[in-house]
Amino acid sequence: MRAEIMVSATDSLQAPWTLSARWVFPVSTPPIADGLLTIAGERIVSVEPRGRRSADLDLGEVAILPGLVNAHTHLDLSGLRGRCPPSSNFTGWLRQVIAHRRGMTVEQIEADVCAGLAESLRHGTTLLGDISAGGCSWDVLMDAPIRSVVFYELIGLTQERGAAALEAALDWLMVDPTTRTCRPGLSPHAPYSVRRDLFRGAALLASRMRCPTAVHLAESLDELELLHHRRGSFVPFLKDLGVWDAQDLATSTDEVMQCCNWLTPKLFIHGNYLAPSASIPRNSTIVYCPRTHAAFGHSLHPFRHFLERRVRVALGTDSLASNPDLSILAEIRHLYRHDPNVPGDILLRMATLSGAEALGWANETGSLEAGKSADLVVVPLAPGGDREPHERFIDSNLSVQQVLYQGRWIQHLV
Numbered sequence: 410m411r412a413e414i415m416v417s418a419t420d421s422l423q424a425p426w427t428l429s430a431r432w433v434f435p436v437s438t439p440p441i442a443d444g445l446l447t448i449a450g451e452r453i454v455s456v457e458p459r460g461r462r463s464a465d466l467d468l469g470e471v472a473i474l475p476g477l478v479n480a481h482t483h484l485d486l487s488g489l490r491g492r493c494p495p496s497s498n499f500t501g502w503l504r505q506v507i508a509h510r511r512g513m514t515v516e517q518i519e520a521d522v523c524a525g526l527a528e529s530l531r532h533g534t535t536l537l538g539d540i541s542a543g544g545c546s547w548d549v550l551m552d553a554p555i556r557s558v559v560f561y562e563l564i565g566l567t568q569e570r571g572a573a574a575l576e577a578a579l580d581w582l583m584v585d586p587t588t589r590t591c592r593p594g595l596s597p598h599a600p601y602s603v604r605r606d607l608f609r610g611a612a613l614l615a616s617r618m619r620c621p622t623a624v625h626l627a628e629s630l631d632e633l634e635l636l637h638h639r640r641g642s643f644v645p646f647l648k649d650l651g652v653w654d655a656q657d658l659a660t661s662t663d664e665v666m667q668c669c670n671w672l673t674p675k676l677f678i679h680g681n682y683l684a685p686s687a688s689i690p691r692n693s694t695i696v697y698c699p700r701t702h703a704a705f706g707h708s709l710h711p712f713r714h715f716l717e718r719r720v721r722v723a724l725g726t727d728s729l730a731s732n733p734d735l736s737i738l739a740e741i742r743h744l745y746r747h748d749p750n751v752p753g754d755i756l757l758r759m760a761t762l763s764g765a766e767a768l769g770w771a772n773e774t775g776s777l778e779a780g781k782s783a784d785l786v787v788v789p790l791a792p793g794g795d796r797e798p799h800e801r802f803i804d805s806n807l808s809v810q811q812v813l814y815q816g817r818w819i820q821h822l823v
Contacts, residue, residue, distance in 0.1 A: 476535025627717025753799025
């Protein structure tokens with residue numbers, strides 16, 4: 410089963426063509442009023458004010474944004490929408506997710522990955538980082554009209570399971586090498602599911618294979634209670650799973666981050682309870698999932714402190730097990746409505762270029778610049794021509810209208 414995509418008959422033309430809009434948001438430079446993009450084949454040729462030139466396609470009162478980047482999701486959990494609502498009982502929620510995964514067939518998992526992919530495209534995502542159990546999303550994503558990093562998920566608290574997980578990840582990396590649009594990564598899952606030496610082994614393997622790593626970190630207070638004191642709700646949870654091994658758990662979030670402190674890019678997912686002063690290793694990104702954070706009722710997220718410290722912060726949706734949809738635009742809007750003091754240009758960067766940098770794709774996508782891939786989304790503008798330009802698409806409920814990927818208009822078929 411594959412997500413079906415339809416492109417217009419003129420998309421294959423290589424001759425330069427232009428499109429204009431009321432506002433163009435390159436992200437790497439300030440917004441352009443009455444902007445004009447020139448595209449040839451898959452690439453952007455120029456981004457500039459319209460001036461006296463007329464466009465081949467004038468989109469009117471809309472915003473043109475770079476293709477959106479979802480730096481963290483789990484496409485294989487797309488079948489869980491509304492079935493296990495987040496609550497303050499984090500380990501209880503995890504039990505439901507695990508039970509769901511254990512009951513799925515290979516065919517059902519592939520169908521869920523395809524459904525999540527189609528929803529991502531509909532919401533304007535042109536690059537995503539997918540945490541994938543067994544690398545199950547690779548075959549779908551390598552053929553999809555989207556860029557991606559598929560993070561092979563490693564889980565192992567006991568010595569035997571840790572060694573088996575690392576061996577399986579190596580086998581997967583050798584079978585599924587990088588393609589033009591799909592790259593592999595490794596995800597040692599979380600401090601409550603991965604032993605110390607598996608964190609180190611995954612970091613060494615990622616360094617050897619030159620691929621990024623992603624770790625769920627400081628996601629809940631229960632996790633910190635486990636690491637610091639070896640107590641709390643995770644103890645019976647892990648004992649029930651038959652994997653309790655207190656000796657080889659990390660003792661702090663700092664220790665986990667240092668285990669991952671190698672040359673390859675590192676994504677620390679959630680970071681809900683990281684200290685604002687936490688020592689973040691170089692070449693790292695905090696991936697914040699705002700609506701999932703809110704759904705679990707967590708304390709105020711420290712992302713503002715990280716931004717002030719020039720730590721990269723990108724956005725993710727997490728999965729449909731904790732979010733109503735896979736829309737990064739909705740994540741921006743949620744943040745704006747709950748903290749309007751964060752500037753619109755910062756929010757947009759978190760949803761585009763910062764995610765592309767985190768996933769290792771910034772040379773290709775994440776901003777509208779000459780030489781980059783022609784990946785963009787079109788969003789209608791809310792009324793109010795005198796408002797700050799970012800507010801006209803952020804402070805709105807209007808949906809993504811069109812998506813251009815590698816110079817082609819794409820539409821998904823339901």
